Amino acid sequence: MFIEFRRVFRLIHALIWVITLAICVPAVYAIPRLGTWKAGIREAILAFFCRRCCACFNIKYDIIGKPCAPGHLVVANHISWIEIVLLLSQQPYSFIAKSEVKKWPIFGFVSRALGTFYIHRENKFAVYRDLPEGQKVLQRGQSLLVFPEGTTTMGDELLPFYPMMFELAVREEKYVQPVAICFYDEHGDRSTAAPFVGEESIIDSLIRVAGANSVRAEIHYLPLLDARKLDRKQLASKSKQAIYDSISQPSQQALIHIEPA
Numbered sequence: 250m251f252i253e254f255r256r257v258f259r260l261i262h263a264l265i266w267v268i269t270l271a272i273c274v275p276a277v278y279a280i281p282r283l284g285t286w287k288a289g290i291r292e293a294i295l296a297f298f299c300r301r302c303c304a305c306f307n308i309k310y311d312i313i314g315k316p317c318a319p320g321h322l323v324v325a326n327h328i329s330w331i332e333i334v335l336l337l338s339q340q341p342y343s344f345i346a347k348s349e350v351k352k353w354p355i356f357g358f359v360s361r362a363l364g365t366f367y368i369h370r371e372n373k374f375a376v377y378r379d380l381p382e383g384q385k386v387l388q389r390g391q392s393l394l395v396f397p398e399g400t401t402t403m404g405d406e407l408l409p410f411y412p413m414m415f416e417l418a419v420r421e422e423k424y425v426q427p428v429a430i431c432f433y434d435e436h437g438d439r440s441t442a443a444p445f446v447g448e449e450s451i452i453d454s455l456i457r458v459a460g461a462n463s464v465r466a467e468i469h470y471l472p473l474l475d476a477r478k479l480d481r482k483q484l485a486s487k488s489k490q491a492i493y494d495s496i497s498q499p500s501q502q503a504l505i506h507i508e509p510a
Contacts, residue, residue, distance in 0.1 A: 253460075255459070255460065256456060256459040256460040257459075259305050259306055259307070259459040260455065260456070260459050262305040263302060263305040263306065263455075263459075269298075292341040295337055295341070296337060296338055296339075296340075296341070299334045299335070299337045299338035300338045302334050303334060303335065303338060306458050306459060306461075306464065307461075307462075307463045307464070308331060308334075308335070308458075308463075308464045308465075308466065309463065309464070309465045309466070310335055310465065310466040310467070310468060311465070311466070311467045311468070312339070312468050312470070313467060313468065313469045313470065314469055314470030314471060315470055316339060316340055316426070316428075316470050317392070317424060317426040317470075317473055319340070319341075319390055319391060319392045320387060320390040320391065320392060320423065321387070321392055321393075321418070321423045321424040321425065321426060321473075322387070322392075322393050322395065322414075322415070322417055322418040322423055322424070322425045322426070322476070323336075323342065323392055323393065323394045323395070323425075323426045323428055324394075324395050324396070324397050324410075324414075324415075324425060324426070324427055324428065324488050324492075325394065325395075325396055325427070325428040325429070325430055325492070326396070326398065326402070326404070326407060326428075326429060326430055326492050326496065327396035327398050327400065327401045327402070328401055328402060328403070328404040328430060328432060328443060328444050328445070329401065329432070329443045329444055329445040329454070330445055330451065330454065331432070331443055331445075331458070331464070331466065332430045332466070332468075335430070335466055335468060336394065336428070336468070339468075340392070341391070341392070342391075342392050342393070342394040343365065343366060343386045343391050343392070343393050343394070344365040344366065344393075344394050344395075345365075345366050345367075345368060345383060345393060345394070345395040345396075345414060346365050346366070346367055346368070366379075366382050366383050366386055366393070367379075376411075376413050376414075377413065380413075380416060380417060380420070383414075383417045384417060384420055384421055387417060387418075387421045387423055388421065393417065395414045397410040397411050397412075397414055397415070397485060397488070397489075398410060398411075399411055400446075401444065401445055401446045402444070402446065403439075403444045403446060404430075404431060404432055404439060404440075404443070404444055404496065405439060405496070407489055407492060407493050407496070409489075410485040410486070410488060410489040411485070412481040412482045412484070412485040413481065415476070415481035415482075415484040415485050415488075416481045418476035418481075418484065419476045419479075419480060419481050419484070421476075422476060422477050423476055424473040424474065424475060424476065425473065425474040425476055425484050425488060426470065426471065426472075426473050426474075427471040427472075427474070427487075427488040427491045427492050428468065428469065428470055428471065428492070429468075429469040429471060429491070429492040429495035429496050430466060430467070430468055430469070430496075431466065431467045431469075431495075431496050431500070432444070432464055432465070432466050433464075433465045433466075433467070433500055434461070434462070434463070434464065434465070435462050435463045435465075437500055440461070440464050440465075442457050442458050442460070442461035442464055443458065443461075443464050443466075467500060469495045471491045471492070471495060472491070474487055474488065
């Protein structure tokens with residue numbers, strides 16, 4: 250009974266913040282003559298929303314390392330929608346996502362508000378044709394986040410990294426920062442609540458996370474790779490190895506510990 254009450258309470262709490270976000274972001278766009286302040290206000294609103302979302306679901310997180318400056322390519326392993334919320338709570342990103350994401354409830358709206366760069370993953374030629382749009386994001390000095398596995402896992406393994414997206418950093422002569430993400434439960438074991446895999450719907454995932462006692466994430470910002478010295482296949486290989494080495498280690502005590510306010 251308590252678990253069901255907790256689940257309903259968290260979902261209602263999260264829904265309130267989603268509705269608030271849905272009102273605030275369009276309002277920012279509607280304000281005339283806001284100029285360059287508009288992007289900053291929108292990013293601040295989204296970061297605040299992401300922190301509140303973590304609090305709603307009792308998601309705690311540890312930050313290890315330091316995120317790179319804006320304007321570079323960031324690549325991460327992909328387990329759940331949660332890591333998107335966590336990373337956005339730290340700094341703004343534009344995302345590369347499959348075209349289906351824009352149809353998702355809640356997250357489709359948020360992704361469009363972020364100016365997400367959608368790609369069609371039917372084949373590599375379709376992806377290649379979409380690359381110039383991603384280059385424009387980097388040219389504007391924005392960080393671009395991509396999940397090079399192309400899908401999610403349970404978090405204890407890595408799927409092959411597709412090299413094509415690393416071509417963005419090569420063309421624009423940017424750095425690549427690998428980011429390793431792990432999820433744990435209240436006992437320090439790998440979380441079974443956090444992964445969003447297979448044919449599960451986003452609604453089912455939200456309900457399961459809401460019923461978990463707690464979820465703790467570790468976000469490891471790893472050393473930068475220089476795309477001026479490496480080709481896309483080398484960047485993909487080195488990024489995968491760096492992330493694998495990180496997620497293969499047991500949970501570490503964070504250098505910075507942050508809990509939702």
